[in-house]
Amino acid sequence: MTHDDQPTPPSTLMDVARLAGVSPSTVSRILNGTARVSEDKRQAVLAAIAQMNFAPNQMAQALKKGRSMTIGIVVQDISSAFFDENLRGIDDGLKGTGYASVIVSGHWNPEEEAERIRLLLGRKVDGIILLSGRMSDEAVRAFSLQRPIVSTGRELHTRSALGIKLDNEHGAWMATHHLIELGHRRIAFIAGPPNNIDAEERLAGYRRALREADLPFDPKLVVEGNFIESGGLLAINHLFETQQQFSAVFAANDQSAYGVRLCLYRKGIRVPDDISLVGFDDLPGSSYTTPPLTTIRQPLYEIGLLSTNALLRLINGETVDTQVPPLELIVRETTRRVR
CATH class of the missing domain: 3.40.50.2300 (Response regulator)
Structure with missing residues (x-):
């Protein structure tokens, strides 16, 4: 490999700061949204980031905040088309957030659901989505004291636990x-x-x-x-x-x-x-x-999306007020008037 073929080393936060004419701490605070700087200085940093194709280490940033950037999902039956639609909504809700998901199955068994949640907590997930299940509300509330939980199929509303229920x-x-x-x-x-x-x-x-x-x-x-x-x-x-x-x-x-x-x-x-x-x-x-x-x-996809957005808000310590989509009668061709 010739010298010209050598890969370009990745740009660092120091490189961006030098090009923008600001301190590295200013670049860091602009990236995490905590900087109070003039608009000219902000634009100079953003231009330097674009010019140098700088990609901050998301995991390092997350660790500084004490986060793993993962959420746990407890599904009851991985092979079910019902839960497929929920998961599709969750997946779309996570796009662009930097979060990844870990999926486990509870098999409609409250003891297994609890064991799965303990497993996820041991892996330091930042929050959990419990799709249906038979665990008691009291158990969900207890687990939510360790990590925020959004659970479908139940009515629940605390500072760290939210239920999303259809009629x-x-x-x-x-x-x-x-x-x-x-x-x-x-x-x-x-x-x-x-x-x-x-x-x-x-x-x-x-x-x-x-x-x-x-x-x-x-x-x-x-x-x-x-x-x-x-x-x-x-x-x-x-x-x-x-x-x-x-x-x-x-x-x-x-x-x-x-x-x-x-x-x-x-x-x-x-x-x-x-x-x-x-x-x-x-x-x-x-x-x-x-x-x-x-x-x-049932708005299954929408419930998955809603659950994800609600959980991310809980993780960030924000209040959550959800508007659950209504059920709808879909008339097709298997019903007709009695002759």
Whole structure:
């Protein structure tokens, strides 16, 4: 390698200060936003930074502030399309912030969620996003005394912990009310797993819609599922095996609805001609089912983005006031008026 081929050594903060005609401490304070200098001096430093293509060592700056520039994310099921949308929003929210993420799974187990959070705290993350889960509010508040936490699916508001919760009960009411408006009177409900707050609230919304329409609640039309496709398939099979009569099905989430749809297809039952079907979530694949699924849209991507912005504010010691986007009924082609 000739002398001309030697790589140019990186510019230093001292080089920038020399070119701008200021002290190195002034350059440092301008970079971290704490300098009180004239606009001319600020512009001289910025011009020197651009001319010398100076890139400050972000990790060194973070360490000086006592930060790792990482956040922890506790997801319940890494393979779920539901959490994929949350994670996409989180990823976009971190762009340009200098933060990286560490993702672990809690598997809907409160003890495992707590163990995962302890692991993240041991790695010195600056904050944690807990996506759903079954950990108690008290446990989340206790962990937040060590690092700020934003948790979805719960109502929580302290100086270091924030909950972001959607109105599942109202969403389920909208889904059931939509079917009632179409003339359906026998509406089966594929519920979520027991001891799951989202599942409980969606069952409550289903029951409220029936009650307000003066329709009887028939427990034989409610079958427990598990929020995945196989659970939806097994639940609808149970309804047929017990010879229940119904003209519509409300599945407590889209993945359950996919299982219901497969069972109906195998039995030669047409959707929506014979049976109408509604889901809950509006996962990306729900636009492409056959036929496209009517569902309740959860703003999953937006919740991920909102969680990230809220956590970064908590990390910086700022107050947070979140405006949670509303749920929305998305009418596609799996529902129709009763003939």
